Amino acid sequence: MSNRQEQPLFHDWFQTRGITEVECLVTDLTGILKGKIMPANKYLGGGRPRLPDSIFIQTVTGGYPDDEDIHFWNPAERDMELVPDPSAIYLVPWAEDPTAQIIHDCHYLTGEPVELAPRHVLKRVLSLYEARGWKPVVAPEVEFFLVKTNTDSDYPLEPPIGRTGRQESSRQSFSIDAVNEFDPLFEEMYDYCEAMNLDLDTLIHEEGAGQMEVNFQHGDPLKLADQVVMFKRTLRETALRHGMYATFMAKPMAGEPGSSMHIHQSLVDAEEGNNLFAGEDDQPSRLFQQFIGGLQRYLPAAMPLLAPNVNSYRRLMRTETSGSAPINVEWGTDNRTVGLRVPVSPPEATRVENRLAGADANPYLVMAASLACGYLGMLGQLEPRPPMVGSAWDSGHRLPDDIGPALDLLRECKPLADILGERFTNSYLAVKRAEHREYFQVISSWEREHLLLRV
Numbered sequence: 516m517s518n519r520q521e522q523p524l525f526h527d528w529f530q531t532r533g534i535t536e537v538e539c540l541v542t543d544l545t546g547i548l549k550g551k552i553m554p555a556n557k558y559l560g561g562g563r564p565r566l567p568d569s570i571f572i573q574t575v576t577g578g579y580p581d582d583e584d585i586h587f588w589n590p591a592e593r594d595m596e597l598v599p600d601p602s603a604i605y606l607v608p609w610a611e612d613p614t615a616q617i618i619h620d621c622h623y624l625t626g627e628p629v630e631l632a633p634r635h636v637l638k639r640v641l642s643l644y645e646a647r648g649w650k651p652v653v654a655p656e657v658e659f660f661l662v663k664t665n666t667d668s669d670y671p672l673e674p675p676i677g678r679t680g681r682q683e684s685s686r687q688s689f690s691i692d693a694v695n696e697f698d699p700l701f702e703e704m705y706d707y708c709e710a711m712n713l714d715l716d717t718l719i720h721e722e723g724a725g726q727m728e729v730n731f732q733h734g735d736p737l738k739l740a741d742q743v744v745m746f747k748r749t750l751r752e753t754a755l756r757h758g759m760y761a762t763f764m765a766k767p768m769a770g771e772p773g774s775s776m777h778i779h780q781s782l783v784d785a786e787e788g789n790n791l792f793a794g795e796d797d798q799p800s801r802l803f804q805q806f807i808g809g810l811q812r813y814l815p816a817a818m819p820l821l822a823p824n825v826n827s828y829r830r831l832m833r834t835e836t837s838g839s840a841p842i843n844v845e846w847g848t849d850n851r852t853v854g855l856r857v858p859v860s861p862p863e864a865t866r867v868e869n870r871l872a873g874a875d876a877n878p879y880l881v882m883a884a885s886l887a888c889g890y891l892g893m894l895g896q897l898e899p900r901p902p903m904v905g906s907a908w909d910s911g912h913r914l915p916d917d918i919g920p921a922l923d924l925l926r927e928c929k930p931l932a933d934i935l936g937e938r939f940t941n942s943y944l945a946v947k948r949a950e951h952r953e954y955f956q957v958i959s960s961w962e963r964e965h966l967l968l969r970v
């Protein structure tokens with residue numbers, strides 16, 4: 516690829532901030548940032564950085580799927596060129612030397628985009644909307660826990676010590692002072708986010724000990740997925756600087772609720788900007804109903820993208836500490852027991868909040884999957900089931916309860932694979948199966964506790 520239209524823009528951006536170093540970033544399937552670090556002058560003057568496309572068939576532990584799962588794979592790793600997105604350039608506010616971090620797309624040397632890249636998968640879904648004159652709008656809400664640093668993986672995580680020198684020991688949902696326990700950390704987090712132009716809206720204390728949530732301003736899905744990736748990195752870094760870990764695991768502690776990544780979704784006319792989910796007489800539109808019909812039909816098969824780890828399904832179990840994590844695909848007005856909540860709002864803000872994804876998921880893939888399901892519903896004019904009134908905890912259409920059955924559903928769902936891309940879907944399935952097999956080789960403390968001397 517020889518065009519370099521973005522070069523003058525980067526040149527000015529770098530010059531204004533005295534940038535000496537560039538981190539070229541690509542998100543892998545898990546959401547881990549991979550890439551290359553380059554001196555700024557080399558980045559501006561030289562060729563584009565390259566990576567092998569095998570970064571997209573790596574498991575979270577850095578392994579690769581077995582041969583039988585990967586028969587579709589070309590054994591020769593192909594090189595990809597990293598192409599920067601000029602709208603995804605951020606400062607690294609904690610770096611000593613002025614450093615830029617830029618999110619890149621991946622292209623083969625022939626110029627075709629790499630279908631395995633999560634950012635490409637989201638772009639692919641968005642292009643289907645664009646072709647119909649539709650523009651989806653999303654607002655993510657991301658939960659996380661602050662925990663004490665922990666270097667022994669066999670040892671359970673613990674809530675951190677706040678400014679008072681104490682650990683939280685009761686439910687502190689929405690408490691301002693429980694957030695302020697970590698004031699120096701959050702002050703720095705806000706400074707960093709401001710320096711990076713991340714559109715944070717609110718910060719609240721969630722139900723768990725040391726569990727918080729940030730909400731983002733609604734906007735374009737690609738931009739917001741980029742921002743969630745950047746936010747996770749920023750918060751992890753800030754917490755480390757304050758002697759803690761920030762974790763986005765879906766269920767980090769057994770006796771505490773899990774962490775979600777709720778996504779509010781609406782649809783606007785690309786030209787006029789009016790909300791297409793708002794109907795006549797304050798009623799939601801047919802498109803809105805069909806979007807929900809699509810979520811209900813296809814989300815069970817999309818669960819491996821919304822709940823991608825063994826740990827994700829621990830959040831989705833009905834227990835005393837499951838803490839409003841829904842385990843169904845029902846919908847209802849202002850109902851937090853359903854997977855698809857419709858907040859009470861003026862017609863122009865008509866939207867549905869998909870509450871199923873865990874905070875551990877890759878935001879590009881969560882948005883791609885959820886928007887793909889809604890798109891299929893609108894295309895097929897699917898009718899939703901009647902809205903749920905009252906609690907859906909013990910009723911409603913169930914979801915797969917583990918990653919294994921969830922992967923089986925995805926493998927059998929051709930309409931989703933067609934939208935997300937067949938090569939991507941096959942690779943994703945193979946990588947997740949490999950991770951599941953690897954997990955199964957670890958003998959847990961539960962087995963030692965209960966089986967060692969009894970069976």
Ligand SMILES: NC(=O)CC[C@H](N)C(=O)O
Nearest residue numbers: 772773774775838839840
């Ligand atoms: N704010 C909430 O609704 C809590 C969500 C819950 N923590 C979950 O994992 O889904």
